[in-house]
Amino acid sequence: QVQLVESGGGLVQAGGSLRLSCAASGRTFILYAMNWFRQAPGKEREFVAAINRSSGDTFYADSVKGRFTISRDNTENAVYLQMNSLKPEDTAVYYCNARRVFETPPRGGLGSWGQGTQVTVSS
Numbered sequence: 001q002v003q004l005v006e007s008g009g010g011l012v013q014a015g016g017s018l019r020l021s022c023a024a025s026g027r028t029f030i031l032y033a034m035n036w037f038r039q040a041p042g043k044e045r046e047f048v049a050a051i052n053r054s055s056g057d058t059f060y061a062d063s064v065k066g067r068f069t070i071s072r073d074n075t076e077n078a079v080y081l082q083m084n085s086l087k088p089e090d091t092a093v094y095y096c097n098a099r100r101v102f103e104t105p106p107r108g109g110l111g112s113w114g115q116g117t118q119v120t121v122s123s
Helices: none
Strands: 004-007 010-013 018-024 033-039 044-052 058-060 068-073 078-083 092-101 117-122
Touching: 004 092, 018 033, 018 092, 018 117, 033 068, 033 078, 044 068, 044 078, 058 068
Parallel strands: 010 117
Antiparallel strands: 004 018, 018 078, 033 044, 033 092, 044 058, 068 078, 092 117
């Protein structure tokens, strides 16, 4: 298992940008595909973005395609989510997730999870 800690959330106006970070512990980070999910109040958790182990392949939910970019730095054991053109409907707790298999999209609650970071977009 890998331990994950998210950071970078906050309050931003619509149209603004935020960059989320997820720091992973351990020396096996390269073995994991990484995902971002989010959960808004009263809603189910939903997939946002995925990146495979070597960062050559990415996959996005239709709702964020063209606005969000997932990336990873295997030397720093970190994955990032650059969020641009934010909308109020992007307001949610964002979670980092690590899995041994790259799925497009990943489903269910498998793998390791961070504690989440709150993103709030005001209109």
